[in-house]
Amino acid sequence: MEAYKRLLLNNQAWVKDKLAVRPDFFERTSETQKPEFLWIGCSDSRVPAEDITGVEPGELFVHRNVANMVVHTDFNMLSVVQYAVEVLKVQHIIVCGHYGCGGIKTALSRQHLGLINKWLRHVKDIYRFHATELDAIPDDEARYERLIELNVFEQVHHLAELSFVQLAWKQERRPTLHGWIYDIHTGHLKQIAKIDPGQLPHEIYVYEFPDE
Numbered sequence: 423m424e425a426y427k428r429l430l431l432n433n434q435a436w437v438k439d440k441l442a443v444r445p446d447f448f449e450r451t452s453e454t455q456k457p458e459f460l461w462i463g464c465s466d467s468r469v470p471a472e473d474i475t476g477v478e479p480g481e482l483f484v485h486r487n488v489a490n491m492v493v494h495t496d497f498n499m500l501s502v503v504q505y506a507v508e509v510l511k512v513q514h515i516i517v518c519g520h521y522g523c524g525g526i527k528t529a530l531s532r533q534h535l536g537l538i539n540k541w542l543r544h545v546k547d548i549y550r551f552h553a554t555e556l557d558a559i560p561d562d563e564a565r566y567e568r569l570i571e572l573n574v575f576e577q578v579h580h581l582a583e584l585s586f587v588q589l590a591w592k593q594e595r596r597p598t599l600h601g602w603i604y605d606i607h608t609g610h611l612k613q614i615a616k617i618d619p620g621q622l623p624h625e626i627y628v629y630e631f632p633d634e
């Protein structure tokens with residue numbers, strides 16, 4: 423059997439399972455979505471957002487890219503966040519990185535892999551911001567894991583720098599921003615950053631809105 427056919431067969435079995443538990447499952451989920459969470463994760467195949475958090479379809483709005491980045495000129499990510507915040511009105515945004523991240527590993531190297539190097543340049547910047555701390559870590563693996571954590575920390579802070587996040591904070595005291603790491607060795611999630619609504623970033627990033 424060709425590999426892709428397994429996915430289509432799995433789908434048939436999945437539909438059966440869902441209907442066995444709840445006959446109206448698809449009627450219910452096809453009407454609308456009202457997810458409470460936006461998940462920004464890595465594209466890595468080993469970090470399936472719904473599986474590791476035990477949620478059902480309809481609960482997570484998801485954006486994934488290599489190394490779970492929040493890049494201010496990325497209109498794909500920006501559109502997802504803006505829609506999630508202003509239209510879906512999510513209560514929480516979670517940036518989830520993971521140990522063993524190939525994107526971060528590549529950013530630490532001098533490997534030239536083409537276009538992806540442009541994307542991972544943002545990770546090299548984070549290394550440079552934290553070079554004093556990272557250069558002082560003698561063990562390569564420990565330095566790599568620390569960069570994974572610092573990357574999540576910085577991406578969560580990037581969210582706080584977005585005008586539409588600040589506006590939602592001001593008007594509706596949401597969303598809360600979270601930075602998590604998924605440990606691919608144990609399956610556990612670890613919280614490493616949390617920014618509550620109204621916890622503004624450095625004043626250079628703070629916007630004044632017209633009604634002020």
Ligand SMILES: [Zn+2]
Nearest residue numbers: 464466523524
């Ligand atoms: Zn990754």
